[in-house]
Amino acid sequence: LSMPRFQSVVFTAVCSFLLAACQEESEAPRPEAPIAVTADTIIATFPVPTLDTSEINAFFETHATLLPFAGAVADYYAAGDGKYVWFNTTGVKEQAGFFLNLLRNLSTEGIDDTLAYSRRSDSLLQIIAGAGYSYSGGDAQTAELELLLTSQFFAYSDRVYSGLNENTSRSLAWYIRRKHLTLSELLDTLLEQGPEAFVSVLPLHPQYHLLKEASSQLLRIQDAEWPVLSLPEDVRYLQAGDSSELVAAVQYRLHLLGDQDSIVQLGVFDTVTALAVRHFQQRHGLSVDGHAGPFFFRELNISPATRLQQLYANMERYRWLGNSMQGSYLLANIPEFKLYVIEEDTLAWDMNIIVGKASTGTIIFNDELEQVVFSPYWIVPSSIIRNEIIPAMIKDKSYLQRNNMEVYHLQNRQTIAHAGWDWSQWAKSGFPYGIRQRPGAGNALGRVKFLFPNQYYIYFHDTPTRDLFSRTQRTFSHGCIRLSEPARLAKYLLRNDSTWNRAAIDSAMYLQQSTYVQLSTPVPVFITYFTCRADSSGTLYWSSDVYGHDAALIKALKAGAAVAIN
Template sequence: MKNRFIAFIFCLVLTSAHSYAQDLGGKQYQLLEKALSQYQALSTKGEWSTITSPKPVLKLKDTSAVLVVIKERLRLLGDLRRVRDGNVFSPALEDAVKQFQLRHGLEDDGAIGPAFMKALNMPLEKRIEQLSTNMSRIKEDTTKSTGTRIIANIPEFKLYVMEDNREVLSMDIVVGKTSNPTVVFSDTLETIVFSPYWNVPASIVRNEILPAINRNGSYLADNNMEIVGKADGLPKIRQKPGPDNALGDVKFLFPNKYDIYFHDTPSKSLFEKKKRAFSHGCIRLSQPYELAQYLLKDQPQWTGTEILEAMSAGSEKWVKLTTKIPVDIIYYTAWVDAGGTLNFRDDIYGHDREQAGL
């Protein structure tokens, strides 16, 4: 009976419509607190042993005794309403698997594979710790919950544009790799640069460009790059505007000491991946045109056509925003989204472990 009650409460958490991007305190904290209490209740039962699948992948119409156990766990977590159809991989189970995959940032193919089993077998103590850490983070967060603002959540690989409690735009993003992590901070977006030059950071010149030049004397010309000076014993190199420019056709500046900004990218295929930590620290956007269009909506001379022309002009153009927009780059690995779904993501930079003192 207690397990039924716990599963019922999880269903409530999964259907309470409130977005962490709308409010990083208040109801968001309360929803995580409710989820935490239910994970704690589950942990007292002592029934969370590791489930082992007899096959690398199980999918629709397959049969296996382990499916009964998996169904029960998904029921306890609120992804499956009822355990039925015995050891058969039913359409209802496929739907539950997809929901579980989506809220854990996995490929939602509906199949039970290694990544799914790893997330399903995550010890309850780890989830309890993850929820507690993110609740503590909410208490310390200074992100605004009113007005127009841009929020980028690093572990989610997602960016949101909010107007008060209304989400007006969202998109997939690429963030910094673990060796070049994107920094958590807040600033104000002031400028859009169309057809930008890429001023290559000194670290990339030293570690990547110079070795490439040594291997190939025509590397700079082949990559539309030029030397424009010298600093600290290194050549200052920039890449000219064009279709192969590393910043794509537009960048968005919020001046900061970390030299982090939003930008387009020619490497569109990376957005097909679920986990997207590939950059040198800046944030690559999947929908840069849509963001430019939104930010320039109060400047009527910047029509959609004008924006597209500026993006492909091949000559750099700076545009100051009439209204500066707050930007918050955040790091949440557990939250309840706008659809009311409890989400978990990997602690890609180890910030959760650091905050928990592990």
């Protein structure tokens, strides 16, 4: 393969990196150790101090940034008769140190900011936990620290565990119902269960923690130079056997990103490099062929710094989700074009799906699947009638008949004869009837659909157009979700109903009339938008931001820090 030479400095940089990498492995910045809190020198014990309303009011007069949480703090202490919660009979609890350690490492949660008065809390804790301080119950310093910790916990939890407010998430097209945390109960739980609870007892989906752990890989290389790499105009792709400085640059990046453990032949597209390219393609939802083509370079040119922001955006979405996805449910993730069947928090199986086009995007929401409909009619949406069917009927009066469609009355649902109609009269005005497609081989919904009644008219269904499932990017529908294995899902959902065995299901799918089957127990459905996930080994997988939601969320995160975050 003949290729133009890259600037020699690029090749030199690659070689220098490899030599350095052999000598020393870079390490991710580690969070600071928790502040040590001991009470070894304290012998006397004192009753747990209490706060009164005047002390709480005075605190917020001098700590105005935390004022939005004044009502919650006052209610919290009123419910507990004003007793301190961060102190016991001998002094400050060790949980205080663990919590302040979380504040000091807020960046590990993907939040580039600091909490209000965090330095003051650190200073007070060092004084009160220090050898020179003699604890004797409540005083001005313990009262300030007590109220700082509680107020900061409410502020921290509101941002880290709940995320941006619901108005913001809905403005970003996220309509999954959000659970609102009871922060007072969460604080009580964490303080009762000990310091380790600040890590183990968190109201977040496990994927949040996997992404947080995996972020260290990108943090290590976020400042790496990342110039655009591109193929020469006369080259379709790099492949095994090629050699050039471009190959060396690709190897360097694959090594940085963890796809290529070692570079055996610098600048040579060898077997090791081909395997690394395939691994990279698999992680980025590309066709896995071992060729470094245009789509490969499109993903490879996204810098670690940009990927880190994308990862943080997905962590934010998991905050909105909280711990609502638990047990058994169906999860359709739009950017992955995948439906996951989850049984008791474990993946049972998955299938490929087709989602809405950018102009008719699939809505992000949750509901419960209640019905399976065999041999369904397709009720044509009014937008499709207006934009597609009426223009087609103006050109070809046989369009409805050829597509096995009929016109019906909206009130009584009865079929209406339409022979001889002048369809041009509705070219610019509303069509007063409905149109539906009869069950059959060419039905747009295929042989079965799955209903979870919702205001968006979104549902799962079969499709007669099977070839589209082989595409890597599958945005072809008007908004509903097409399934690659609809019969399998029907059999799965009805597996505990002896009436609906395999033969009965297969028969019902090929009738001329629809059969509705009500599920005995509705199944939760989540239609999500996650462009990044991590597995238990820390490997990161990426999906295309098909609707542009990542870019909008990253912008919102930069502009919309929560109240009490400086």
